[in-house]
Amino acid sequence: MVAADRGNTLVSRLIHRAHAEAGWFLGAAACALVEADRVRPGTADRLTALPGLVVLPLDPVAVPAVARGRDWADAHTEWAALPVPERPDGAVVVTVRPETWRGRPVRVLDLGRGDTEGHPADPGGRTL
Template sequence: MTDTLHIVLDDTAMTAAGGGNILASRLIHRAHAEPGWYLYAPACALVEADRARPGTAEHLASLPGVTVLDLDLAAALAIAQQQTWATAHSQYAAQPTADRPDGAVIATTAPYRWASKPVRVLDLTP
Protein backbone atom coordinates (compact mmCIF):
# COMPACT_ATOMS: atom_id res chain seq x y z
CA MET A 1 0.00 0.00 0.00
CA THR A 2 1.33 3.43 -0.96
CA ASP A 3 1.49 6.10 1.71
CA THR A 4 -0.41 9.22 0.79
CA LEU A 5 0.83 12.71 1.60
CA HIS A 6 -1.23 15.84 1.02
CA ILE A 7 0.62 19.15 1.23
CA VAL A 8 -0.78 22.66 0.93
CA LEU A 9 1.72 25.28 -0.22
CA ASP A 10 1.20 28.61 1.51
CA ASP A 11 2.18 31.84 -0.23
CA THR A 12 5.67 31.81 1.32
CA ALA A 13 6.34 28.27 0.07
CA MET A 14 5.16 29.22 -3.42
CA THR A 15 7.40 32.28 -3.47
CA ALA A 16 10.32 30.19 -2.19
CA ALA A 17 9.80 27.60 -4.94
CA GLY A 18 10.29 30.31 -7.53
CA GLY A 19 13.31 31.65 -5.67
CA GLY A 20 15.38 28.50 -5.75
CA ASN A 21 14.45 26.98 -2.39
CA ILE A 22 15.69 23.39 -2.73
CA LEU A 23 13.17 21.97 -0.26
CA ALA A 24 10.22 23.48 -2.13
CA SER A 25 11.66 22.26 -5.42
CA ARG A 26 11.97 18.73 -4.04
CA LEU A 27 8.33 18.76 -2.95
CA ILE A 28 7.25 19.78 -6.42
CA HIS A 29 9.41 17.09 -8.00
CA ARG A 30 8.08 14.37 -5.70
CA ALA A 31 4.46 15.37 -6.32
CA HIS A 32 5.11 14.99 -10.03
CA ALA A 33 7.20 11.81 -9.87
CA GLU A 34 5.84 9.73 -6.99
CA PRO A 35 2.36 8.27 -6.55
CA GLY A 36 0.63 9.30 -3.36
CA TRP A 37 2.22 12.76 -3.15
CA TYR A 38 -0.23 15.64 -3.69
CA LEU A 39 0.52 19.37 -3.67
CA TYR A 40 -2.17 22.02 -3.48
CA ALA A 41 -1.97 25.73 -4.22
CA PRO A 42 -4.94 27.64 -2.75
CA ALA A 43 -5.94 30.41 -5.17
CA CYS A 44 -5.76 33.20 -2.57
CA ALA A 45 -2.25 32.16 -1.54
CA LEU A 46 -1.29 31.92 -5.20
CA VAL A 47 -2.34 35.55 -5.71
CA GLU A 48 -0.21 36.71 -2.76
CA ALA A 49 2.78 34.68 -3.97
CA ASP A 50 2.45 36.25 -7.40
CA ARG A 51 2.34 39.73 -5.86
CA ALA A 52 5.58 38.97 -4.00
CA ARG A 53 7.26 37.31 -7.01
CA PRO A 54 5.55 38.10 -10.34
CA GLY A 55 5.21 35.05 -12.56
CA THR A 56 4.83 32.61 -9.65
CA ALA A 57 1.13 31.95 -10.26
CA GLU A 58 1.53 31.14 -13.93
CA HIS A 59 4.55 28.95 -13.25
CA LEU A 60 2.98 26.90 -10.43
CA ALA A 61 -0.33 26.54 -12.25
CA SER A 62 1.51 25.01 -15.21
CA LEU A 63 3.18 22.28 -13.14
CA PRO A 64 1.53 18.86 -13.45
CA GLY A 65 2.16 17.97 -9.79
CA VAL A 66 0.38 21.02 -8.38
CA THR A 67 -3.41 21.28 -8.05
CA VAL A 68 -4.78 24.82 -7.80
CA LEU A 69 -7.67 24.99 -5.35
CA ASP A 70 -10.39 27.38 -6.42
CA LEU A 71 -12.03 29.84 -4.08
CA ASP A 72 -15.44 28.21 -4.07
CA LEU A 73 -18.40 29.37 -1.98
CA ALA A 74 -17.59 27.18 1.02
CA ALA A 75 -13.99 28.44 1.07
CA ALA A 76 -15.07 32.06 0.62
CA LEU A 77 -17.50 31.84 3.53
CA ALA A 78 -14.88 30.22 5.74
CA ILE A 79 -12.17 32.78 5.05
CA ALA A 80 -14.16 36.00 4.66
CA GLN A 81 -13.77 36.90 8.34
CA GLN A 82 -9.96 36.55 8.37
CA GLN A 83 -7.41 39.35 7.97
CA THR A 84 -5.31 37.72 5.30
CA TRP A 85 -7.03 35.60 2.71
CA ALA A 86 -3.84 33.82 1.69
CA THR A 87 -3.28 32.36 5.15
CA ALA A 88 -6.97 31.69 5.70
CA HIS A 89 -7.37 29.87 2.37
CA SER A 90 -4.29 27.75 3.09
CA GLN A 91 -5.63 26.84 6.52
CA TYR A 92 -9.05 26.04 5.05
CA ALA A 93 -7.44 23.84 2.39
CA ALA A 94 -5.53 21.88 5.05
CA GLN A 95 -8.69 20.86 6.89
CA PRO A 96 -9.96 17.27 6.53
CA THR A 97 -12.23 16.55 3.55
CA ALA A 98 -13.68 13.41 1.96
CA ASP A 99 -10.61 13.26 -0.33
CA ARG A 100 -8.21 14.08 2.51
CA PRO A 101 -9.68 12.54 5.69
CA ASP A 102 -6.55 13.34 7.69
CA GLY A 103 -6.29 16.83 6.25
CA ALA A 104 -3.08 18.19 4.79
CA VAL A 105 0.23 19.56 6.00
CA ILE A 106 1.02 23.21 5.28
CA ALA A 107 4.42 23.79 3.69
CA THR A 108 5.83 27.20 4.59
CA THR A 109 8.98 29.25 5.02
CA ALA A 110 7.25 31.20 7.81
CA PRO A 111 6.38 28.56 10.43
CA TYR A 112 5.84 31.23 13.12
CA ARG A 113 2.76 32.32 11.16
CA TRP A 114 1.12 28.98 11.95
CA ALA A 115 2.12 28.67 15.63
CA SER A 116 -1.34 29.41 17.00
CA LYS A 117 -3.28 27.62 14.25
CA PRO A 118 -4.61 24.05 14.45
CA VAL A 119 -2.57 22.77 11.48
CA ARG A 120 0.45 20.56 10.86
CA VAL A 121 3.42 22.42 9.38
CA LEU A 122 6.32 21.43 7.16
CA ASP A 123 9.10 24.01 7.59
CA LEU A 124 10.84 24.73 4.27
CA THR A 125 13.29 27.20 5.77
CA PRO A 126 16.72 26.34 4.37
Template sequence: MHVILDDTAMAAAGLGNLLASRLIHRAHAEPGWYLYATACALVEADRARPGTGEHIAALPGITILDLDLTAALSVARGDTWALAHTLHAAQPTPERPTGAVVATTAPGTWAAHPVRILDLTP
Protein backbone atom coordinates in the same frame (compact mmCIF):
# COMPACT_ATOMS: atom_id res chain seq x y z
CA MET B 1 0.59 12.58 1.81
CA HIS B 2 -1.34 15.77 1.12
CA VAL B 3 0.62 19.04 1.24
CA ILE B 4 -0.58 22.58 0.61
CA LEU B 5 1.92 25.26 -0.38
CA ASP B 6 1.32 28.58 1.36
CA ASP B 7 2.23 31.84 -0.37
CA THR B 8 5.75 31.87 1.12
CA ALA B 9 6.45 28.33 -0.10
CA MET B 10 5.28 29.22 -3.61
CA ALA B 11 7.53 32.28 -3.73
CA ALA B 12 10.44 30.21 -2.39
CA ALA B 13 9.89 27.58 -5.08
CA GLY B 14 10.30 30.27 -7.70
CA LEU B 15 13.56 31.37 -6.07
CA GLY B 16 15.09 27.89 -6.23
CA ASN B 17 14.43 26.71 -2.66
CA LEU B 18 15.82 23.16 -2.68
CA LEU B 19 13.27 21.79 -0.21
CA ALA B 20 10.35 23.23 -2.19
CA SER B 21 11.81 21.84 -5.42
CA ARG B 22 12.12 18.37 -3.90
CA LEU B 23 8.55 18.51 -2.67
CA ILE B 24 7.29 19.52 -6.12
CA HIS B 25 9.30 16.73 -7.75
CA ARG B 26 8.02 14.15 -5.24
CA ALA B 27 4.39 15.16 -5.84
CA HIS B 28 4.91 14.83 -9.59
CA ALA B 29 6.88 11.58 -9.57
CA GLU B 30 5.69 9.49 -6.62
CA PRO B 31 2.28 7.90 -6.16
CA GLY B 32 0.48 8.91 -2.97
CA TRP B 33 1.99 12.41 -2.82
CA TYR B 34 -0.39 15.27 -3.56
CA LEU B 35 0.54 18.93 -3.70
CA TYR B 36 -1.94 21.81 -3.69
CA ALA B 37 -1.93 25.59 -3.95
CA THR B 38 -4.94 27.69 -2.98
CA ALA B 39 -6.04 30.40 -5.40
CA CYS B 40 -5.80 33.12 -2.73
CA ALA B 41 -2.27 32.13 -1.69
CA LEU B 42 -1.29 31.98 -5.36
CA VAL B 43 -2.39 35.59 -5.82
CA GLU B 44 -0.44 36.69 -2.73
CA ALA B 45 2.68 34.82 -3.86
CA ASP B 46 2.44 36.48 -7.27
CA ARG B 47 2.13 39.90 -5.64
CA ALA B 48 5.25 39.22 -3.57
CA ARG B 49 7.17 37.84 -6.53
CA PRO B 50 5.66 38.58 -9.96
CA GLY B 51 5.56 35.54 -12.23
CA THR B 52 5.12 33.06 -9.38
CA GLY B 53 1.48 32.46 -10.23
CA GLU B 54 2.18 31.36 -13.78
CA HIS B 55 5.15 29.28 -12.65
CA ILE B 56 3.19 27.35 -10.02
CA ALA B 57 0.10 26.94 -12.24
CA ALA B 58 2.26 25.44 -15.00
CA LEU B 59 3.72 22.69 -12.80
CA PRO B 60 2.04 19.33 -13.50
CA GLY B 61 2.24 18.00 -9.92
CA ILE B 62 0.30 20.87 -8.31
CA THR B 63 -3.48 21.11 -8.07
CA ILE B 64 -4.89 24.63 -7.74
CA LEU B 65 -7.75 24.79 -5.23
CA ASP B 66 -10.48 27.24 -6.24
CA LEU B 67 -12.24 29.64 -3.94
CA ASP B 68 -15.58 27.87 -3.59
CA LEU B 69 -18.44 28.99 -1.35
CA THR B 70 -17.25 27.30 1.85
CA ALA B 71 -13.72 28.59 1.30
CA ALA B 72 -15.05 32.10 0.62
CA LEU B 73 -16.96 32.06 3.90
CA SER B 74 -13.78 31.00 5.72
CA VAL B 75 -11.77 33.69 3.95
CA ALA B 76 -14.32 36.31 4.99
CA ARG B 77 -13.56 35.55 8.64
CA GLY B 78 -9.76 35.40 8.24
CA ASP B 79 -7.06 37.99 8.72
CA THR B 80 -5.59 37.53 5.25
CA TRP B 81 -7.07 35.80 2.25
CA ALA B 82 -3.97 33.69 1.62
CA LEU B 83 -3.74 32.39 5.18
CA ALA B 84 -7.48 31.83 5.55
CA HIS B 85 -7.84 29.96 2.26
CA THR B 86 -4.79 27.78 2.99
CA LEU B 87 -6.02 27.06 6.52
CA HIS B 88 -9.46 26.13 5.16
CA ALA B 89 -7.90 23.80 2.56
CA ALA B 90 -5.74 22.08 5.20
CA GLN B 91 -8.79 20.92 7.18
CA PRO B 92 -10.05 17.34 6.79
CA THR B 93 -12.26 16.62 3.79
CA PRO B 94 -13.57 13.38 2.25
CA GLU B 95 -10.58 13.47 -0.16
CA ARG B 96 -8.14 14.27 2.68
CA PRO B 97 -9.60 12.59 5.81
CA THR B 98 -6.67 13.60 8.03
CA GLY B 99 -6.34 17.04 6.49
CA ALA B 100 -3.19 18.32 4.85
CA VAL B 101 0.20 19.58 5.91
CA VAL B 102 1.01 23.23 5.12
CA ALA B 103 4.44 23.77 3.53
CA THR B 104 5.85 27.17 4.46
CA THR B 105 9.01 29.22 4.84
CA ALA B 106 7.35 31.24 7.61
CA PRO B 107 6.42 28.66 10.27
CA GLY B 108 5.74 31.32 12.89
CA THR B 109 2.75 32.48 10.87
CA TRP B 110 1.04 29.17 11.56
CA ALA B 111 1.87 28.85 15.29
CA ALA B 112 -1.57 30.02 16.42
CA HIS B 113 -3.46 27.77 14.01
CA PRO B 114 -4.41 24.09 14.38
CA VAL B 115 -2.48 22.82 11.38
CA ARG B 116 0.54 20.61 10.77
CA ILE B 117 3.39 22.39 9.01
CA LEU B 118 6.37 21.40 6.92
CA ASP B 119 9.12 23.96 7.37
CA LEU B 120 10.85 24.69 4.06
CA THR B 121 13.23 27.25 5.55
CA PRO B 122 16.69 26.62 4.06
Protein backbone atom coordinates in the same frame (compact mmCIF):
# COMPACT_ATOMS: atom_id res chain seq x y z
CA MET C 1 5.19 29.67 -3.19
CA VAL C 2 7.58 32.55 -3.43
CA ALA C 3 10.28 30.29 -1.94
CA ALA C 4 9.60 27.79 -4.73
CA ASP C 5 9.88 30.50 -7.34
CA ARG C 6 13.16 31.66 -5.79
CA GLY C 7 14.64 28.17 -6.08
CA ASN C 8 14.45 26.89 -2.48
CA THR C 9 16.10 23.45 -2.67
CA LEU C 10 13.72 21.67 -0.30
CA VAL C 11 10.67 23.10 -2.04
CA SER C 12 12.14 21.98 -5.37
CA ARG C 13 12.59 18.44 -4.02
CA LEU C 14 9.01 18.40 -2.80
CA ILE C 15 7.72 19.58 -6.19
CA HIS C 16 9.82 16.93 -7.94
CA ARG C 17 8.44 14.21 -5.66
CA ALA C 18 4.86 15.30 -6.37
CA HIS C 19 5.57 15.10 -10.10
CA ALA C 20 7.54 11.84 -10.09
CA GLU C 21 5.68 9.61 -7.62
CA ALA C 22 2.18 8.23 -7.87
CA GLY C 23 -0.08 9.29 -5.03
CA TRP C 24 1.75 12.56 -4.35
CA PHE C 25 0.35 15.96 -5.16
CA LEU C 26 0.76 19.50 -3.97
CA GLY C 27 -2.23 21.74 -3.50
CA ALA C 28 -2.00 25.50 -3.79
CA ALA C 29 -4.84 27.60 -2.41
CA ALA C 30 -5.89 30.00 -5.16
CA CYS C 31 -5.78 33.03 -2.83
CA ALA C 32 -2.23 32.12 -1.77
CA LEU C 33 -1.20 31.77 -5.40
CA VAL C 34 -2.57 35.24 -6.18
CA GLU C 35 -0.72 36.74 -3.21
CA ALA C 36 2.53 35.00 -4.20
CA ASP C 37 2.19 36.47 -7.68
CA ARG C 38 1.68 39.95 -6.22
CA VAL C 39 4.88 39.59 -4.18
CA ARG C 40 6.87 38.07 -7.04
CA PRO C 41 5.20 38.65 -10.43
CA GLY C 42 5.25 35.60 -12.67
CA THR C 43 5.10 33.11 -9.80
CA ALA C 44 1.55 32.02 -10.64
CA ASP C 45 2.42 31.36 -14.28
CA ARG C 46 5.44 29.26 -13.38
CA LEU C 47 3.79 27.27 -10.60
CA THR C 48 0.55 26.52 -12.43
CA ALA C 49 2.62 25.07 -15.29
CA LEU C 50 3.92 22.33 -12.96
CA PRO C 51 2.21 18.97 -13.51
CA GLY C 52 2.35 18.00 -9.82
CA LEU C 53 0.48 21.09 -8.61
CA VAL C 54 -3.28 21.27 -8.10
CA VAL C 55 -4.81 24.74 -7.67
CA LEU C 56 -7.46 24.58 -4.96
CA PRO C 57 -10.33 26.92 -5.84
CA LEU C 58 -12.06 29.21 -3.39
CA ASP C 59 -15.33 27.33 -3.18
CA PRO C 60 -18.56 28.94 -1.90
CA VAL C 61 -18.36 27.11 1.44
CA ALA C 62 -14.89 28.57 2.11
CA VAL C 63 -15.75 32.18 1.25
CA PRO C 64 -17.12 33.21 4.69
CA ALA C 65 -14.12 31.73 6.53
CA VAL C 66 -11.64 33.34 4.17
CA ALA C 67 -13.44 36.69 4.27
CA ARG C 68 -13.12 36.74 8.08
CA GLY C 69 -9.38 36.13 7.90
CA ARG C 70 -6.90 38.98 8.12
CA ASP C 71 -4.89 37.57 5.26
CA TRP C 72 -6.81 35.86 2.46
CA ALA C 73 -3.81 33.78 1.38
CA ASP C 74 -3.28 32.28 4.84
CA ALA C 75 -7.01 31.96 5.54
CA HIS C 76 -7.61 30.07 2.29
CA THR C 77 -4.56 27.87 2.91
CA GLU C 78 -5.81 27.05 6.41
CA TRP C 79 -9.27 26.22 5.07
CA ALA C 80 -7.77 23.96 2.39
CA ALA C 81 -5.65 22.13 4.99
CA LEU C 82 -8.47 21.35 7.42
CA PRO C 83 -9.71 17.74 7.64
CA VAL C 84 -12.42 16.66 5.20
CA PRO C 85 -13.88 13.19 4.53
CA GLU C 86 -11.39 12.60 1.70
CA ARG C 87 -8.48 13.64 3.98
CA PRO C 88 -9.47 12.88 7.59
CA ASP C 89 -6.08 14.07 8.85
CA GLY C 90 -6.20 17.22 6.75
CA ALA C 91 -3.31 18.41 4.63
CA VAL C 92 0.10 19.68 5.67
CA VAL C 93 0.91 23.36 5.24
CA VAL C 94 4.40 23.63 3.76
CA THR C 95 5.99 26.94 4.70
CA VAL C 96 9.14 28.90 5.34
CA ARG C 97 7.13 31.04 7.82
CA PRO C 98 6.12 28.55 10.55
CA GLU C 99 5.49 31.28 13.12
CA THR C 100 2.46 32.35 11.05
CA TRP C 101 0.82 28.98 11.73
CA ARG C 102 1.37 28.68 15.50
CA GLY C 103 -1.89 28.02 17.27
CA ARG C 104 -3.79 27.19 14.09
CA PRO C 105 -5.50 23.81 13.65
CA VAL C 106 -3.23 22.57 10.83
CA ARG C 107 -0.10 20.45 10.55
CA VAL C 108 2.97 22.38 9.41
CA LEU C 109 6.16 21.39 7.62
CA ASP C 110 8.80 24.09 8.08
CA LEU C 111 11.17 23.93 5.14
CA GLY C 112 13.57 26.14 7.00
CA ARG C 113 14.12 24.19 10.23
CA GLY C 114 11.87 21.11 10.25
CA ASP C 115 8.23 20.58 11.22
CA THR C 116 6.48 21.88 14.35
CA GLU C 117 7.45 18.72 16.26
CA GLY C 118 11.13 19.13 15.47
CA HIS C 119 11.38 16.51 12.73
CA PRO C 120 13.78 17.38 9.92
CA ALA C 121 12.29 18.98 6.83
CA ASP C 122 12.74 15.95 4.59
CA PRO C 123 10.02 15.71 1.95
CA GLY C 124 11.26 12.19 1.14
CA GLY C 125 9.15 10.60 3.89
CA ARG C 126 5.57 9.58 3.12
CA THR C 127 4.24 11.33 6.23
CA LEU C 128 3.02 14.39 4.36
